[in-house]
Amino acid sequence: MNERQGFKFIAIFLNMAWFASFVLIPGLMVVGISFMTRDTGTFFSPPLTLTQYRELLDPVYAKVLGTSLIYSLNTTLLCLCVSYPFAWILSQASKHRRPLLLMMVIIPFWTSSLIRTYALVILMKANGIINTLLLAPGIISEPVSLLYTDFAVYVGLVYSLLPFMILPLYAVMEKMDLRLLEAARDLGASEYQVFVHVVLPLSLPGVLAGCIMVFLPAMGLFYIPDLLGGAKTMLMGNFIKNQFLTAMNWPFGSAASVFLLMLMGLMIIIYFTFSRRFNRHQTL
């Protein structure tokens, strides 16, 4: 018994130490640097200032942020549209087919997402698989531009983030009490009414969790717009990277990171407030 507790202590301690040294401390350093001044010799130096945050108000950065938010928002909506029916089918599938379907969602993610992005390049390039297949039987007369378009960016983002939407949706749908659906039908509800008044509200926590899990990483996956979109737009990720590496303006890059962190924190707070209210509503 004692040994078990010792193990528990070590396991928790290791986790905490890990988070403290690789998440908390670097995070605090970023916050600290964001109040410093740019210095080419040492990257940043003491005079404390708020200049960096004031500079973030420049309309150019509002545009960078706006573009990033639009990409993330559209990706989230597209993921939701694709995942919702799929998760429903998955949850209604027979018990022995479900593991197979789940595996099909998960297996591609055992490969690095960068490699999968390069694979999409091979599919979509002008002399790639899709264009060759369409050209051969004469469906099109010259290659369609797929790569380096917004279309390619969304294909890449949705493909990379799909499981983060499917899995939370599946988790709530699987637990859904099917008797509620039967009751609704018995009481004369049409299929549409059953969906809007029963299925949708019950799956809402999954929708919210999925949206958060897709939206936040979508802000950071800047290499997908770079590789598939041709790096013609600047997103928050590229912007922060350029500030650190090219401009060697660490304080400004840090300020942008802190701002992004606060924005994401705000979204998580909104999510928790909503889900708590929802749970209370449900227990009533």
Added chain:
Amino acid sequence: MKQWILLICLVLISVPALAGQQRLYIYNWTEYMPDEVLTAFQEKTGIKVIYATYDSNESMYAKVKLTRGKGYDVVFPSTYFVHKMRKEGLLSPIDQDALTNYRHLDPALLDQPYDPGNKYSIPYVWGSTALAYNNNQVAPEMMTSWKDLWRPEFKNRLVMNDDLREVLGIGLIINGFSVNETDPDRIQAAYESIQALMPNIRVFSGDSPKQPLLNLEAFAGMIWNGEAYMAAQEFPAIQYAYPEEGAIFWVDSMVIPTGAENKKQAHAFIDFILDPQIALQVCEYIGYAPANQSAIALMPEDIKNNPTIFPDPKEVKKGEFQTDVGDAILVYERYWERLKTGM
């Protein structure tokens, strides 16, 4: 008990093997050295090579600067980064007497202003950034000047390097300025020219500008000569052209950071690379000209006379080498952000 054993196993796995073998940590550009050369070095000297890569001088510099180069024994910065790193005391002196193959180096590339007397750097290869096109789509006479990139025929068909110094550099060149301009008004003029070029640009390539040309997504653009050489090996329609205004040139050197722990092994490696046979092997693989004149003598005629690798000295004279622009980099960055946000 089982859990404890598991834990001990985990700790053991995460501790690196404490073998007494000699090691050498190399930090180089991607696709910049054939694996065979590293294997040959390991076989010859018994020193184990640990190889890591970077895709820009900036990311290499940030790492070396933060750790004072501890963890890396040989690094390959470009001209103006050698200058910068030397000034900041990040480079350890190189003992030329320990390099038996030093005499093979091309004197034209030695004793340059960025490192007088080559106390801290040994040139590795040199190359240029100029025009590329696919001659199935583009006639050679359509690609003779940087200004040709602005031709309306190229709408949405160009590939450019995802490098602000080089892209804004073209804007500076066509306005008649130096690629190392620090005057904000002139950089603004360059920005305005590049802004007019944006509708022609299909892709900014950060990793490999030859790919969009090989994929037939782009018909022309700017490219490094080694990338053009490699692309032409795969697809002979890809041509390389020196613009009449002059190309952008650079030299990449081998340096030993101050914090390097295996300086003796690093010297052995640099000397190995200076061996003409090895320099030849490197050149044939990466398509950049070696800084090694004895290696050039060993080359087959078709490589020696390949203008993509070895430009006419007249072209080199017309061209310009990049230097450090200091704090003006902030002005470049500002305009780069504007270009990419369309403002």
